[in-house]
Amino acid sequence: MTDRDIWSTDGVQIAPSILAANFAELGRDIAAAERGGADLIHIDVMDGLFVPNITIGQPVVRAIKRIATRPLDVHLMIEDPDRYVDDFVSAGANMLSVHLEATPHLHRTIAHIKSLGAKAGAVINPSTPVSALVEIASVLDFVLVMSVNPGFAGQAFIRHGLDKVRRVREVLTQAGSSARIEIDGGIDATNAVEAVAAGASILVAGHAIFGGSDPEAATRALRSAVGSAART
Numbered sequence: 320m321t322d323r324d325i326w327s328t329d330g331v332q333i334a335p336s337i338l339a340a341n342f343a344e345l346g347r348d349i350a351a352a353e354r355g356g357a358d359l360i361h362i363d364v365m366d367g368l369f370v371p372n373i374t375i376g377q378p379v380v381r382a383i384k385r386i387a388t389r390p391l392d393v394h395l396m397i398e399d400p401d402r403y404v405d406d407f408v409s410a411g412a413n414m415l416s417v418h419l420e421a422t423p424h425l426h427r428t429i430a431h432i433k434s435l436g437a438k439a440g441a442v443i444n445p446s447t448p449v450s451a452l453v454e455i456a457s458v459l460d461f462v463l464v465m466s467v468n469p470g471f472a473g474q475a476f477i478r479h480g481l482d483k484v485r486r487v488r489e490v491l492t493q494a495g496s497s498a499r500i501e502i503d504g505g506i507d508a509t510n511a512v513e514a515v516a517a518g519a520s521i522l523v524a525g526h527a528i529f530g531g532s533d534p535e536a537a538t539r540a541l542r543s544a545v546g547s548a549a550r551t
């Protein structure tokens with residue numbers, strides 16, 4: 320999978336978060352989401368330190384890489400992510416994002432991720448000001464705006480995230496950047512259109528896709544909720 324494949328569409332991309340899937344049936348659930356039209360597979364890596372939960376490591380990413388037909392979007396919610404950037408890219412991450420709050424030398428980290436051939440993203444928590452992105456905006460491939468406090472699937476959407484997406488778009492425009500904006504947390508068919516209108520072009524969804532019994536239909540429903548909206 321080349322970078323060009325990841326960004327080949329101008330449309331909105333749906334990124335099911337497997338955090339809400341059945342881990343004992345991960346291959347089955349990923350295949351269902353792909354049949355439903357998933358563009359990316361979002362993988363949440365948590366270390367029990369940066370966030371109060373422990374989830375997935377490189378061996379699982381490597382196993383998913385063997386069965387997924389879509390690019391892997393790996394979201395690192397770990398302390399000192401520099402320690403593991405190489406490992407996750409070699410395990411198969413096509414997109415790799417690190418939290419601004421966990422990364423003191425973000426410019427160097429982003430450059431390193433790009434040098435490994437993956438798309439590099441910076442993530443901001445709900446309490447992190449958008450202004451923290453100003454100095455780094457021009458080198459980012461994407462920004463991930465958290466619309467929940469990271470750690471768990473199935474939390475309530477924080478509507479303030481929409482306003483932050485709008486302001487991230489302004490920061491990126493001012494920096495002359497065409498970076499994409501991804502939004503993650505509490506996204507479902509009721510708020511997806513607003514997220515796209517605000518400027519997001521990658522929608523992560525966990526509970527909305529894997530919380531019911533039919534991830535294929537749920538992926539299709541989310542896709543049809545946003546229609547063929549083009550990214551801003």
Ligand code: DX5
Nearest residue numbers: 338469470473504505525526
């Ligand atoms: C939360 C994760 C999200 C989460 C999304 O820390 O980053 O990717 O799995 O799940 P929902 O869509 O259920 O909020």
Ligand code: ZN
Nearest residue numbers: 336363394503
């Ligand atoms: Zn995530």
